[in-house]
Amino acid sequence: MIPDAEQANTGELLDNTPEDTLRLWEVLFGDQTGYLKTFTGEQARFSNPSARQNELTRVANRTWRYPEQAPPAAAYLIRQSNMRKDSYFGVHLYRSTGAGRLAADAVDLVRALWVDGDGAKVPAPWPLPSAVVHSSHGREHFYWTLEQPIPAREAVKLNKRMAVAMGADRGKAGLSTVLRAPDTLNYKRDTPELVTMEITGGRYTANEIDSVVPELPVVLPRVCPGRLATKRPPWAKHIKSREFDLVEWMGIWGVPAGSEVMDSKGRKWRLLECPIAPPGKEHSDGVYIGHHASGAPWFQCYHDHGQGYTWQDVRPIFQPGCYIPWWVGVVSKSA
């Protein structure tokens, strides 16, 4: 049932149950086994009126065995929501109980594709999504169940192609993405909105989706920023240096980016989790990633532990091996 805004505002307990979340997980994970991740946090503006919209505080990451612990995990998300926390779950399973949500820890095969429409809609000729979650008025998350699981990296490529073609949020196409759980409340705006869901139950082959979604626009080979910029292969001399695409990088490597924050000098995004926080010091406030007007990326955590950390330190946390010189790969391939 959909409560009216009054009811949500007065903090009465909603008539919400974990059933929809459990049904959604069935659509996404099918008979897969692994570890499910949940992420919850409270809008920082509840305790600090000057906090930015959707800046979360008191964040909690939890790991659950799937499918055994799916019912308690879904019930936990509803409880957290009733305690005025925004409730999210990881859109694919993980291989271990390790802390955080590392792309490298994703299960090898995924059962479903996902797109955070962020207001964009699925074009009519495309397969009808298997599940649609209405995260707030006019904004949906779309999921497509696959007949056969496909490698996670292939799924990310398809997600990204769909997001780009739709004009959706490219930053949520990658591994490690979390999206809102149905039947929880979205506290981003002053009037909380109930997150609702529809399931059509459609199932598609990856080929069916691949055949209708346009390829990504062709771009010149990437030139890595920072340290690698000085180690370009000789044949790359004539390739015009291209601005590092931070949005794309965050999507590919599953960076938990929140909303874009206004910045006079370039673009910047809030991170939903600090990637360098020591155990017990996890936080989602005061941690940003962005790029200068020149295109050069930067990272900043304003907590004590963030002192001295830069983009150069944070990049390999998400993209292991990014500083291995280009010629190492060439040598090992030819060996």
Ligand SMILES: [Zn+2]
């Ligand atoms: Zn930090």
